[in-house]
Amino acid sequence: MADRPALTLTDVVAGYAGPPVLNGLSLVVEAGHLITVVGPNGHGKTTLLKTISGLVGLRQGEITLDGASLGGLRPDIIAARGVAHVPQGxxxxxxxxxxxxxxxxxxxxxxxxxxxxxxxxxxxxxxxxxxxxxxxxxxxxxxxxxxxxxxxxxxxxGRVMLIDEPSLGLAPLVIEQIYAVIADLKASGRSILLVEENPARVIGLADRIHLLDNGRFVWSGLPDDLMARDELLATYLGG
Structure with a gap:
């Protein structure tokens, strides 16, 4: 039996004033899974989480939590319905x-x-x-x-946790401690959408990984498969 979707994004377009930052993103976070979005700085990772939690307006597409639409709802209502946003910093x-x-x-x-x-x-x-x-x-x-x-x-x-760059600015030993906490949360059955810059940190933890560049997913698959793609890593993540 297929895993039950907790959070679903379909053809999401969103941004601030001017051209959109996100351009037609689709992803699924299954119940109890950890999905990771990686990519260069300034290419839409944080905007993605802010769009889900209602801090950035959804221009097109659909976002659902347990099948119920979140589009157009205020951030406090989205939080009350079960989206817990842990912001960057x-x-x-x-x-x-x-x-x-x-x-x-x-x-x-x-x-x-x-x-x-x-x-x-x-x-x-x-x-x-x-x-x-x-x-x-x-x-x-x-x-x-x-x-x-x-x-x-x-x-x-919340039913789903959005965690934005938990390792940002921390020493390697502290990063290990933070990721041990995240691994424990996943083991407890929580559904997690995690934004990270370094895909190596989610090896053995993420169920699926999406590579975001200029507001679009340019690759999706298993973390081990991404780490084996030297050309992709060099092009989008600096090696």
């Missing part, structure tokens, strides 16, 4: 504590018991945050800040 409230930042992810949830359960899950999956729960976000290391961002996404309770 930290995007934390620096003068709020770790726990307060995490709770901001559950702003749309009114059930205190649900919020408490989600917070417990975050602290189990990210025990370092439990140690830092009273600490101001401004005092955290880069890796800890990134973990708070992921934890805040978990607090949203």
């Amino acid at each position: 930290d995007m934390l409230f620096p003068q709020m504590s770790v726990e307060e930042n995490l709770q901001m992810g559950a702003y749309a949830e009114r059930d205190r018991h649900v919020i408490a359960e989600r917070l417990d899950e975050v602290f189990v999956r990210l025990p370092k945050l439990a140690e830092r729960r009273r600490q101001l976000a401004s005092t955290l290391s880069g890796g800890e800040r990134r973990m708070v961002g992921i934890g805040r996404g978990l607090m949203m309770g």
Whole structure:
């Protein structure tokens, strides 16, 4: 039996003022799968995630979550329906504590018991945050800040997580720690659409990979297959 689609994009065209940034993108994130989009900087990866979460307007095409259209909905409604966006960079409230930042992810949830359960899950999956729960976000290391961002996404309770360049600006050892967290999230059954610049980081983790250039997918397939395509890597990712 085929895997059930959680998130589907069909012929998506989107952008800011002027010409579109995304030009007819289609992809499927099956339930429980991790799909990765790689490509050069400035070619539409972040815009793709922002379009799904409603931060960039959808001009043409269709985006569905569990078969229900997200097109034209406000970002808060899209989040409430189950899309949890972990943006590029930290995007934390620096003068709020770790726990307060995490709770901001559950702003749309009114059930205190649900919020408490989600917070417990975050602290189990990210025990370092439990140690830092009273600490101001401004005092955290880069890796800890990134973990708070992921934890805040978990607090949203989404059906699908959109994670934008989780390794950006981090040291290699910290990147390994972040990807261990992402692997754990996938193992728990979460559906994930991940944006990354380096495809080597998702070997053994991604179920499928899409190479994005100038707003179009120029290649799609398995991560191992992309890593064997030296010409593609050299042309689009610098080797």
